[in-house]
Amino acid sequence: MSIAGLSWRKEEEDTAAGARVFTDFVRSLDPRGEPEPRRLAVVRDVLRAALRGELRRRGLWTAPPDYVGVVGCTSWDEALEELLSECYAFVFVDRLRSLQAQLQVKPNIDGLVFLNVRHFLHERQKESDPLGAQVFQVLQSAVRAAVAAGELHVLTGDARIRNETVLGFSPDADPASAVGRDLRASAARWNDALLPDLVTLRGRREAEVVERLRERLADLRDEGIAAFRFKDLIDPLKADVRTRWAALLDHESGEPAFERGADEAARSVRLVRPDTSFEERQLYRRLVACVLAAIERLDVNEKTRGYLSTLWQFLRVQAMGAAAGEGRPSQRRIGDLLGIPRERLKDFYKTLGRLLEECRAANSGKPSVTPLPGELAPDGRRGIAP
């Protein structure tokens, strides 16, 4: 069986271009000693280039560094160094044993290092930009399903559906006709119907929203579009979702952020973005999973369970969002966006607060999740009170 044609291998081979920098470095590493400085400097340079390439491929190079969890940096020059250190640890500290193990059966493991860079950024993006990552994931799944059903055809680019993939409603469609499509109006219209499920329906229920989005894809054909580039659809779709999310924090109209009584309840479920340490992120993941599982076990009707799940997913996205800490969202707008009756929000916050406390007690005392320090006190840039 030939495996050289497999997409992930091809990608690595293209990037690695026969290099052995990482292979030689891993061979030379002694777990008990420090790496040789000159060799380390070369490895960091190549790793930086690999990171930059992967960021570009994912369309992140033009996005704020917050989207991969680097906060407080205004430029990528500065952010890239921080990201590089964390990526180095991910690949050459945490996974060194596995790389050295692979050296027993492979002459060159540079491709594996590039693969690990991809895993690193994928994990980071999912954790740090849950909004964008989720929208991308749902649209990618919807397009894949449409391709599998013969409703869409990959005209050019990666068949796994990436930003540069060009799709057509007929295999004979001209890929050139996809250039410069403005799909903002379609994206906004779809979001009217798909939000909040596009962001909050996850896991076993994600297929429902994938299916609904797949049905929407046919609208493009009805509008006379024969071909389009995936990036030209995903970018406006994400931008529109982000705009709606940001609008939750807009208090220009003078509307109070909190209605009476809801503030206390909302404060009890404040979820704080974890720092980049492994332990903190693990704890955060455990808490999120624990509350999700607790919601599934609650003795409530399915509608209430749906509301609770939606609100929790919303809080999770808010906690990790780039705009976290810049204001407090309006309860009325939260109710409108999530489709939850406003008068029930207070009770839902209380229930989630109780579940969160129980999960915190069951996991660890480390404060990933903490109540606000003072009476509705605005806090640092890493927290948000819904």
Added chain:
Amino acid sequence: MSRQQRKERPPEPGDLFVLPETADFPVEWAVLELRLGDRSRLLAVPADTNPLAGSADVETLASEPAGPLSLRCRFGLWVDAARFDRARRTAVLDPDAVARAVAKRAEIEAGEINASPLAYEADADPEYEDWVREVLAPAHSLLSQPALGAERSTRAGILAPSPVSRRRWTSLGNPYALAAAVLLLVTLGLAGGLVWQTRTIADLAEKRHRSEQELQQERERRSGELRQAEERHRKEIAERDRQARETIDQDRQRIGDLETRLQAAGRLRPLVNAPFAYLAPRDPVRGGPDAITLPAGASYLFVILTVADLRSFPEYRLEILSKDSRKPIWATTGLHKTGATEVSVALPRALLPAGDYRLYLRGVKGGKTEQVGEYEMRIAEE
């Protein structure tokens, strides 16, 4: 165990190996189990460092031995132990990680996967789908094929030309003999082929039979475990039922008692012919007290103590002692004068069997007590 011994020991559950057959894929293989009754067969699952872990995977953390790894339990398969080269043992997993992976395999086989909601989110991630399609499925497929060396040696064993037949061929001298020899050879070849085919079929049948037996054993083992679990569960439920019944009975009993007491308390009837005793403070110059005869049906004796001490106290305390044994019979506080000079109390008859009693009345004020009267009483049965 020394490092050398560790290196030379046969594969065991928890061992991680890299295999040349799957060298093109970024996976190691984690041994989870040895087959029951055939330790030459190992259950192994692919393990990799992709952090995306779905509902059928088990994660080992960076802090655990050999971690971080994702054990892909859905892609487990039984492999011949000979395919695991001891020199390519790369690490050993924590026993807890092995136990979690074995449990996950059982969940998968039972079709009842129990996973974190975040694992189901990973299942839905197209990147995870790609990883399964491009790495795990082909690696599993490659390893499920028979080992190349084993196949070659098997074929060699069957197809190697016999040196005896070659000697017969070279000894023939005429065309008939040659034709006969050719015919013989063809026949032998066909017969050999037939034998090879028969053997192959027999081997396959034997393998199938062995697999069926193993499957049967596995089914029986699982079925036995299931029965035991069911039995345990039944016993547990029965025990809980019994405890619940006991609790219910006890509760009923308590409720019954309370109701009886409530009814008794609610039955307030007028007392007729109630015995009274008017006691004056003991006078040393007088003789013994007159006997008070309690009728058989009397439940209380009403005692009125005349207080000669004119000091006023907010509260009085009464103590009753057996005159002979000086043993306290009863005491109470919270008494007040019911008139100008009397204090009254109703004493249950059960407290006062026939005999002589001494009563002390004390005034209580500011936490201090002062005796205000001493009385004597003689009870006689009717």
